[in-house]
Amino acid sequence: MRKLLLTSTALVTAASISSYAMADVSVTGAFEWTYTSTSSGVATTDGDSFSTDNELTISFSNKTDSGLTLSGRYDVDADQAGATSLDESSLTISGGFGSVTLGQDDSANDSFGLGEHDLIDEDLSSAPANSSIVTNAGEAGNTDSNKVTYKTPAIGGFTAGYSMYDSGTAAQSTDQTAIGASYTMPLEGGSMMIRYNKQSTDGTAALENEASNYGAKLVMGAASVIVAHGESTIGAGASQTDDREANGISVSYDLGGGVKIGVSTMEATDSKDKTAAGVEEKYTANVAEVVYNIASGLDAKFTYLDFDYKAGGEAASADDSGSMSAITISASF
Numbered sequence: 001m002r003k004l005l006l007t008s009t010a011l012v013t014a015a016s017i018s019s020y021a022m023a024d025v026s027v028t029g030a031f032e033w034t035y036t037s038t039s040s041g042v043a044t045t046d047g048d049s050f051s052t053d054n055e056l057t058i059s060f061s062n063k064t065d066s067g068l069t070l071s072g073r074y075d076v077d078a079d080q081a082g083a084t085s086l087d088e089s090s091l092t093i094s095g096g097f098g099s100v101t102l103g104q105d106d107s108a109n110d111s112f113g114l115g116e117h118d119l120i121d122e123d124l125s126s127a128p129a130n131s132s133i134v135t136n137a138g139e140a141g142n143t144d145s146n147k148v149t150y151k152t153p154a155i156g157g158f159t160a161g162y163s164m165y166d167s168g169t170a171a172q173s174t175d176q177t178a179i180g181a182s183y184t185m186p187l188e189g190g191s192m193m194i195r196y197n198k199q200s201t202d203g204t205a206a207l208e209n210e211a212s213n214y215g216a217k218l219v220m221g222a223a224s225v226i227v228a229h230g231e232s233t234i235g236a237g238a239s240q241t242d243d244r245e246a247n248g249i250s251v252s253y254d255l256g257g258g259v260k261i262g263v264s265t266m267e268a269t270d271s272k273d274k275t276a277a278g279v280e281e282k283y284t285a286n287v288a289e290v291v292y293n294i295a296s297g298l299d300a301k302f303t304y305l306d307f308d309y310k311a312g313g314e315a316a317s318a319d320d321s322g323s324m325s326a327i328t329i330s331a332s333f
Contacts, residue, residue, distance in 0.1 A: 029333040030331070032054065056078060059071065069093070072091050088104050090105040096153065105147065108161040108199075112182050113197055113213055120264050121303070123136070128318065130314075136228075136246065139199075140230060146165070147164060149162070158181070163178045194215075195217075196213070209235075227249050229246070246269075258293035261291075262288070273314040281311060299330050301327070307323070
């Protein structure tokens, strides 16, 4: 009897090992080093600096006997003098019904967001830290907090998603819901994608916030164009402190030979932060970028930003204008 039990245990263990061996595991890394030179009227931001943006991602994938696909992902950031933190950690269950993601991951509005900065590899911005203006026309309010997200399967080029974040019994004032939708249609020689998203985060009258974004992306051969609009508010009713609107457009072109160029322009205003004379808080940015693929997984980038900021009625901030230049070396594994 004991021999039979040992044999049965060995068979179960072997079957378990075989089951684990069926899982696909991938480990990828992204490493980025940047030298930035800033010309600004604000002493604390004027000058040169080095920075890194390094990331490690471990992904697991397995398919059940019933046809479901299980995917686990751990995204770890390791930046700035060796500091390491878990950025995202989630489980996704997908099948003919679409997909459900559980855990620390992006909100639905991020998955369906579209801004002019999406055609530029490096997001340079120089709005003062104590300003309340947005720096692109894309989605706003995304978090990596623990949440539930559902995405529909693709239906004739259409997909949609919904996410819900519950802050718990101790802090229900920061619950968030987000939605998004995307439709892609083929065009002769290319395609057109249209996206919309919105998020709403609870809070006190002064902290409640909402944001929405919509845009279109046209791809024709080596050229891509994005036009985007974003709106966001902070506070509600008489306690509303910010009412921001942004518009942006960008163009990128693949020149071949590993060279890609891109340009973008955007303008954002805040109608709540304005002076008695009606001067609103305002941020404008123009970006130009060249990306050269040195070898597989290795890129060199030069990005230039020209910016102008008007504080308007934002009392904690001050007018500023200038430029930023960045040289970036990025590698992926």
